[in-house]
Amino acid sequence: MATLADVARRAGVSPATASRIINGSPKPVTDALRERVLAAVEELQYVPNAHAQQLARNHRSAVGVIVHDVSDPYFAEITRGLQRVATEHGRLVIICNTYRDPDRELEYVELLRANQAAAIILAGSGYHDEQFTHTLDAKLRVYQATGGHVAVIGRHEHTGHAVIPANEAGGHLVGAELFGLGHTRVGVVAGPRHLTTTTDRLAGLRRAAREHGQKFGARQIVYADFERAGGAAATAALLDAQPQLTAIAALNDSMAIGALALLRERGIDVPGQISVVGFDDMPIAADVMPALTTIRLPLADMGARAMTLALQPPEPLNTPQIEHVEAVLVRRGSSGPPPSGA
Amino acid sequence: MATLADVARRAGVSPATASRIINGSPKPVTDALRERVLAAVEELQYVPNAHAQQLARNHRSAVGVIVHDVSDPYFAEITRGLQRVATEHGRLVIICNTYRDPDRELEYVELLRANQAAAIILAGSGYHDEQFTHTLDAKLRVYQATGGHVAVIGRHEHTGHAVIPANEAGGHLVGAELFGLGHTRVGVVAGPRHLTTTTDRLAGLRRAAREHGQKFGARQIVYADFERAGGAAATAALLDAQPQLTAIAALNDSMAIGALALLRERGIDVPGQISVVGFDDMPIAADVMPALTTIRLPLADMGARAMTLALQPPEPLNTPQIEHVEAVLVRRGSSGPPPSGA
């Protein structure tokens, strides 16, 4: 691996000069030298060692993003938004997948700290786990204390900037729609109960139920993984426990798609016999069979906003900013009134 | 930011000892000292500076992955596989999105080289661009010359290990299926013509056509972006040029989904009036409306294999390994025989 010293030697200059030329330092340098150095760089295929640079310059530049799983379209969209603004600012982003393992989340903030990340962005639901939340918060505070910026998406329990989707209101929208259509037997395909996203959305659903003089019994809610397979499994369980269901509210689109798949497999017509509503409006929601009625969250935009917050200069008053983002209902083919007999 | 020196001072030992304890060096250390150091680490919330470590140790550990776009399910799946094996090996992976910009691809290999990546994995189609291919290859060779490992997925034009999907054979499978069903007017929704994936798949399609005594005219192939929107646009163009089409072969699933959307919008029944076949078998292919007949590629597995190749110890004979991966046809609801009148 060619080093700066090699380049300097070959060009017959000092490393200092070579460095200045390569990095376009403000210090003026003669054109003759510049050319020699540039030529040497080319010949040697020299690329500066980023670690050495980082160490010598001693200021952070990369930004870290911790998500549950980028291959999940929900996070993929958020990440897309994040990346866009990061690129605009010339920042490298390091993506870390926790696969929903809280411990891994902790490890990654250390890793990002170790890598001198300028900011850490935490995307995705928080956990109902006092101990964990406390530990994570402590780590984040230490990071902030040393000048790191932190922004979270979809969590409210931490220090730092936050972009918060209207999970409760969205859940309420779903409930209002379904009960408004006349459904009285609504099942919920929920995500893991230790995720705050699950409980927030559920809370909205419950509020809507109350407003319509209804309530969710224990058997009407099934918890499973926030994924396609989880949605299918939960739907199966729901159907077994409550055969007379006329509507299913899935707490995210992946689960809704799993629900749709299971329903199709069992020959149950959607929305003829059972309506299905999702949450998030992932890009494919419009293309599944039938097209999914869901709650739209501006995913990419949320990512972009979080990155913008995280990148902005040390805020004047040191006050973390909170941005709330709205949820809207998108009606598509998967929902309708309950079957007339029901 | 606390440094190793701070920790050492606080524990009353030399930095050397602190380093040895923190990194679990083979050198034996008394328990008393060990505890003091560990306590100091805890109190100071010390995290070693990864850049300094990398510089001092002087051996590569992270691995870089260059993809067109992780938020595209195709790459998301590949990445998932990659990550899995990287994690098993305790490697950090740096994901780089080129958004299909060749220049960005070049920049990223430099960046990865600068960051002392132990390996670079290039996923996604190559480009039909002599100049570019040559430049990239040169850069990769330089990287290899300094001990870097290289693996590519879905390209054949470069040095290094390779995992190559059967694009041509898959295209042939699509053609055989469609012509076998009796279609005679088949349109192709193709990706960008400068991508090798496009031409490879197309070649298979053409071979199948020849075998059935047919051929693709210029107006039967429309090139667009390898994305949903591109698929919709290309389908619209195709329909305008060739209203009597009975089948559409899309060169990837995203485009197929776009085609499906457009067809639905125009009230054209699939597969009653027009059959649609995709390529890749992304996870959602089974859930769209109607479920997509497509060519299955073991995406996650391909990623895993590439990572395995990239991580294996400097090969005995220094010979790059090539792994071919098979394509199989998955019949679902979107394809069938042409309408009887046609």
Place this chain on the structure above:
DNA sequence: GCACGCCCGGTAAGCGCTTTCCCGATTACG
């Protein structure tokens, strides 16, 4: 009881780069 070796810990030399400080040579100015 003394030499030898073994342990455990510290000292210091880098890793590859940036940047401050300094110095000799121009140039500008009085």
Place this chain on the structure above:
DNA sequence: CGTAATCGGGAAAGCGCTTACCGGGCGTGC
């Protein structure tokens, strides 16, 4: 023409860590 200001370039001090290498205190064997 002397001096000061200016300009281009180099020497060297780190950035935070790892890891030879070294050295003092033991325990052993004779």
